[in-house]
Structure formats: structure tokens, C-alpha cells
Amino acid sequence: MHLSVDIKKNFPGLKLHFDFTLEANRCGILGPSGSGKSTLMNMLAGLLTPESGHIVLDGDTLFDSSRSINLPPEKRRVGVVFQHSHLFPHMNVAKNLFYGRNRQLAGAARIDDAQLISVLQLNSLLERQVTSLSGGEQQRVALGRTILANPRLILLDEPLSGLDEALKYQIIPHLRKVFTEFTIPMLFISHSLEEMRLMTDDLLLMGHGVIDRQEKTEVLARGTVSERGFVNILKLGEAQNIDRLHRRNWGENNLYLVASGETAPGRFQINARDIMLFKQHPEASSARNILNCRVSALRDLEWFVRVEMELGGQRLIAEVVPQSVEELGLAPGVEIVAVVKASAFHRLF
Amino acid sequence: MLSPDDFTAIRLSLEVATTATLLALPAGFAIAALLAFSHIPGKAIIEGIVNLPLVLPPVVVGYLLLLFLGRHGWLGSLLDRFGIQVIFTLKGAIIASSVVGFPLLVRSIRLGLESIDKNCIFAARTLGASWWDTLFTITIPLSFRAILAGMTLMFARSLGEFGATIILAGNIPGVTQTIPLAIYQYTSMPGGDSMALSLCLVSIILSFMVLLVSEAMNRRLIRN
Missing domain, CATH: 3.40.50.300 (P-loop containing nucleotide triphosphate hydrolases)
Incomplete structure (x- = not known):
């Protein structure tokens, strides 16, 4: 048009x-x-x-x-x-x-x-x-x-x-x-x-x-600053049942979600503040999704820093407090591990 | 019980009321639509003029019409040139009824039009319906009950019209004498009481039938 x-x-x-x-x-x-x-x-x-x-x-x-x-x-x-x-x-x-x-x-x-x-x-x-x-x-x-x-x-x-x-x-x-x-x-x-x-x-x-x-x-x-944190909207593929969890494709990545009745592909949201960042791969974690990412940009929002990351052709945004940025040595290009719980995903439709 | 003259009066009454209502309908709808939808300046003045017959004594309305339509009146002299005479004819009775009943018709239709969701009309236009198309497929169907109510009110008002009619059309048996005028004549006649009463009864039955018919049509509309 x-x-x-x-x-x-x-x-x-x-x-x-x-x-x-x-x-x-x-x-x-x-x-x-x-x-x-x-x-x-x-x-x-x-x-x-x-x-x-x-x-x-x-x-x-x-x-x-x-x-x-x-x-x-x-x-x-x-x-x-x-x-x-x-x-x-x-x-x-x-x-x-x-x-x-x-x-x-x-x-x-x-x-x-x-x-x-x-x-x-x-x-x-x-x-x-x-x-x-x-x-x-x-x-x-x-x-x-x-x-x-x-x-x-x-x-x-x-x-x-x-x-x-x-x-x-x-x-x-x-x-x-x-x-x-x-x-x-x-x-x-x-x-x-x-x-x-x-x-x-x-x-x-x-x-x-x-x-x-x-x-x-x-x-x-x-x-845009959002009081409740930035919302990542992910387009995920069809669910496969694996160990009482749902595994869904997200571009080249696999994500593990708490199993729900619906297995069809759909849009899911994760709040940027529900994503934890680690410098190295945690040996063992209760969280089911441990994703190797590369920081692409940082955006200072006063109380929070928005960390834009890339992984397997996809983009994920986390929000952390400024102290964490310093301790993790976050900067564009740095490799980082993002950890997301299987229960942090909410289906939109 | 009813004389041939009475039957003529009944026929004339129905003729006057029907013609007056049907003639006034297009203009009544147009004025109601103008008052309901437009934002033209001077709307209050139009509204006042339309509603005036509702508050004026019908005799005053009749007299003003007589001045206007009489042989020396502004419009009367013009019509006279074409050989058209209004006063003391059935036309006069119809005009008197139209003018007196008009505000009832307009008020009722206007309320109906105002209750239509304006966005429904807009939606129809954006869906490809022209103004006239929208009028006939959306506006009129959605205000049909109000139009019917207005017509009923006006019809009933016309059946009972007396003051303006007697001044403009006179009380000529067989020509302009409607039921109310006939009753008036009987009451001023020695021994006319029972005749007047018979016509009163006819009047009551007619009015009642108008109400019943309009109610029945209304019910059918709701059901559909």
C-alpha cells in the first residue's frame, strides 16, 4: 500500500x-x-x-x-x-x-x-x-x-x-x-x-x-521503558513431549516449557526480568533453558539496563540492574549465558 | 341508527386522516432527519415552527391557514389563478389535519432516528452503500417502529381534528363534514343527542381499532 x-x-x-x-x-x-x-x-x-x-x-x-x-x-x-x-x-x-x-x-x-x-x-x-x-x-x-x-x-x-x-x-x-x-x-x-x-x-x-x-x-x-519490564514475544514451533516437558523450536534453538494441553505452534511471552544472566554455563540448574548468547546492545533505563542478545538468529532481551552489568562485564560482543525457567513462558495465542 | 350522512362523514374522516398522514410522511421524515442528523444553523427555529401547531389552539392554526390560503391570501391568490380552491373544500380539511398532526409525526420519527447507532450508518457507507441505499436498507428499517408510531398518532389526531378544520374547510355535510364536525352539528340540533351519541361510539371504535392495528404491527416487527 x-x-x-x-x-x-x-x-x-x-x-x-x-x-x-x-x-x-x-x-x-x-x-x-x-x-x-x-x-x-x-x-x-x-x-x-x-x-x-x-x-x-x-x-x-x-x-x-x-x-x-x-x-x-x-x-x-x-x-x-x-x-x-x-x-x-x-x-x-x-x-x-x-x-x-x-x-x-x-x-x-x-x-x-x-x-x-x-x-x-x-x-x-x-x-x-x-x-x-x-x-x-x-x-x-x-x-x-x-x-x-x-x-x-x-x-x-x-x-x-x-x-x-x-x-x-x-x-x-x-x-x-x-x-x-x-x-x-x-x-x-x-x-x-x-x-x-x-x-x-x-x-x-x-x-x-x-x-x-x-x-x-x-x-x-x-x-520504550515499561514499568513491568520488557516483554519478549517468541514465535515457537509445535511442542514435543520430552520428560514431561514441552520442547519447542525457536529458530535454531530448542526451548523447554512446562507442558500444557496445547501443542500447536504459537506466540509466547517471557518477561525480560525473568531471564537470568551468567558469565559461564552453570553446571547444574533447576532452570531448563540454558542459552548461549552474544550481547548485541545495552540500553540504560536508569533503574534497569536492557541487554539485547542474539542467539541462533533470534533476539532476546533481558533486564538486569546496573550492578550486574558491571559484575558480568557486559558489553556488546560479549558471550553470555541466559537462563530461563520452563515456567516463565506464557502463551499469548 | 346511522344516517347516510353519518356514513359519508365516517368515509370523509377516514379519507382526510389517511391522505393527511400519507402526504405529511415524506416531509415529516425529511424534517425529522434534518433535526436528528444535521448541524445546520437555525435548527432551533425550524424546530419551533414545526412544533408550533402542537401548542397553539387549533382555531388559531385554522385562522392563520385561512389568512394564508384564502382567496386574498398570499398562497391562496396564487392557487386561485390556477383555478385551485382550498378553503371550504376537502383539500382544506386535509391541509388543516396535516398541519395540526405534523408535529406529532416529526417528534416520533425524530426520536426513532436519534436512537439509531450513527456508526451503523457510517459502517454501511464504508461498505459501499450510497446515501439513498443506506436510507432504505438501514435508516428506515431501523426507525420503522418510530415511523409507524408517528403515523398512528397523526392518523388518530386527524380523525379528531375539529378547530382548524371548521375554520378552513367549514362544516359542509357531504363535502367537508367529518365525524367531529357532524357530532358538533347534532349537539346544536334539538333532539340530536342520540345521533351524536352514535357517532361518538363510532369515533371510539375507530380510535380503538387504530391502536389495535398499530400494536399488532409493532408486535410483528419485534418478532421479525
Whole structure:
């Protein structure tokens, strides 16, 4: 996706001026509440008209005040998934899903209905009334409805913030799967860096009414102080049962995790403060994962030092107190042993 | 018990109420949508003008309409040139009912429109539905119960319209004499009590039927 935006809009007490060019398919807009994220989204979708400027998406001008171009929302092919699902209450699930698709030009459909319905696990819900669905189910229907309308860009306005933690992790895999399988560019709006790390590769960072800068999501996460410690997100392979533990591949490495019911591959998190560092290989340890790493960078965060390490093509971050850095002689290039307990991993999805 | 004139009055009443309600519906919906969705300046003034007939004595409304639509009135003289006469005709009765019942229609539809989740309408637009498409597939279906309630109220109000009608359309048996006007005539006639009472009974039955029908339709809508 190529998106070029330069628009202005004034509200009492807030002047908005968004000026950016974006060349990314999984991008997030991160900013505090009240910074104008939703306003930007509404202007991109055509639900709100900027005072001046232009919006160009993949070479098509959606808005240009100097040429008096302002495509109505239905002509822009920019889909929106709102914070709450906003399903049509007088239609059942199937009618909601196909509302947008039925309004596309014949032959324009790029998405296979059956495939999408199965990816989102909506088969058993099709005849249900939308008012009888749970919050997570409603959000899945809303997502499916938007995708079937065949948009060239989907805007997601905090689609997870209305859901509780457990539901959130049920929805995220669906979201990821849909955007990977159907290769639809998206702009994901949120104020949660954690959601951004799971959903996006690039970020637009928003200040009050302006885009401050653009950054890779992981780069930003590594440099951001987190009160509860940096969270490593690991993509692990399928589990094999070994000595009542689960062994999972992580790139070229093998990790041992406490056995759980689920053996499928998935995303796991480890808090950077749950990783212990040793100068040499401890002869015997109760911890099951003893990993030889090389320090690639150190980042001083006042009370903690963030130690970035590389091992077998992967990256792992630990947080230790400054005294430890001195005693271990940590510096870029130094070989070190990271020790992680089998119980320190938590499955995200 | 009922004279042929009474049957004519009943027919005229139903004709006036039905025509007035159907004629006022598109304008009523448009004004309600304007009041519910737009942010135009002068909204309060439009609202005031629309609601005025609700608080003014119907006789005053009738008299103002007479001044406006009478042969020397601003619009009346214009219509007269095309050979159209409003006062003392069925058209006059319909206009009187429309004006008096209009605020009830608008208020009801407006409440219904305001209760629609605006993001549903936005969602429909981003899914590729044009403004008109959205109107017919989302906005109207979602406010249908309110539209029905407004029409019921207006229909019932029109059935009972007296003050504005008698001034604008007069009380001409067979032409503009609706049930209330006929009752009024009977009560000022010696020995007309029983006739008046029969028409009162008809009036009660009609109103009751309006309520029953609207309730039944409402139930069906909820079930669907």
C-alpha cells in the first residue's frame, strides 16, 4: 500500500495537521487518547471532510481540496472496523456479512466467502441474530463484513479495546490470519504498544494533532521503558513431549516449557526480568533453558539496563540492574549465558 | 341508527386522516432527519415552527391557514389563478389535519432516528452503500417502529381534528363534514343527542381499532 496524506482540520482547542507518506502493509497509529487518531481515520474513510489538503491511496486521489475532489465513503473502498462492532441489528449474521459484498461490482470479488467464513469460524453463526452474539463473535462478524466488501485498505479503530483480556487473545489470531491470508493492507489504531507488537510492523507515532514520526514497531518497543519490564514475544514451533516437558523450536534453538494441553505452534511471552544472566554455563540448574548468547546492545533505563542478545538468529532481551552489568562485564560482543525457567513462558495465542 | 350522512362523514374522516398522514410522511421524515442528523444553523427555529401547531389552539392554526390560503391570501391568490380552491373544500380539511398532526409525526420519527447507532450508518457507507441505499436498507428499517408510531398518532389526531378544520374547510355535510364536525352539528340540533351519541361510539371504535392495528404491527416487527 502507498498512502500519501497531507490534511488539515481545525476543532475548537485542537488544530490537526496530518502529513505523512506510508509504504507499509501492516501499520499502526499509536498515540494518546484525544490526539486525533479517530478523526484521522474518519477523514481517510470519507466520513469527515478535511478543511484542506489531499489524500492519495495507491495512485487514486480520494480527497484533494485544490481540485475539489472528495470521493464519498462508498467510492473509496476503505473499510472500517470500529471499536464496537456496530452490526446491523435488523439483519442476521449472514446478511451482515454479505451487505458490503453484495454492493461490489460483479467480478471484483477477490475474497473467497467460504474461506473467510471458515478462517473466522463463523459457520455455525450464519443464521443467528446479531443481538444474540457474544462480544468476540460480534467483532469477528464485523471484521468479516468489512473484508468481504473487498476494500484496498482496512482501518481498525481500537477493535480490541471493547473486549476483555481473554477475548482479546482469541481475536488477535483471527485478525493476524485474515490479514496474512488475504493480504489486505491495514492501519491499526490503538494506544496499546502490546497490541501493536502483535498486529503491526510499522508505526506512525501521533502527538496532539500531528504525526511525530514513523518507526518500526519492534525498534520502538525495545526503546520504550515499561514499568513491568520488557516483554519478549517468541514465535515457537509445535511442542514435543520430552520428560514431561514441552520442547519447542525457536529458530535454531530448542526451548523447554512446562507442558500444557496445547501443542500447536504459537506466540509466547517471557518477561525480560525473568531471564537470568551468567558469565559461564552453570553446571547444574533447576532452570531448563540454558542459552548461549552474544550481547548485541545495552540500553540504560536508569533503574534497569536492557541487554539485547542474539542467539541462533533470534533476539532476546533481558533486564538486569546496573550492578550486574558491571559484575558480568557486559558489553556488546560479549558471550553470555541466559537462563530461563520452563515456567516463565506464557502463551499469548 | 346511522344516517347516510353519518356514513359519508365516517368515509370523509377516514379519507382526510389517511391522505393527511400519507402526504405529511415524506416531509415529516425529511424534517425529522434534518433535526436528528444535521448541524445546520437555525435548527432551533425550524424546530419551533414545526412544533408550533402542537401548542397553539387549533382555531388559531385554522385562522392563520385561512389568512394564508384564502382567496386574498398570499398562497391562496396564487392557487386561485390556477383555478385551485382550498378553503371550504376537502383539500382544506386535509391541509388543516396535516398541519395540526405534523408535529406529532416529526417528534416520533425524530426520536426513532436519534436512537439509531450513527456508526451503523457510517459502517454501511464504508461498505459501499450510497446515501439513498443506506436510507432504505438501514435508516428506515431501523426507525420503522418510530415511523409507524408517528403515523398512528397523526392518523388518530386527524380523525379528531375539529378547530382548524371548521375554520378552513367549514362544516359542509357531504363535502367537508367529518365525524367531529357532524357530532358538533347534532349537539346544536334539538333532539340530536342520540345521533351524536352514535357517532361518538363510532369515533371510539375507530380510535380503538387504530391502536389495535398499530400494536399488532409493532408486535410483528419485534418478532421479525
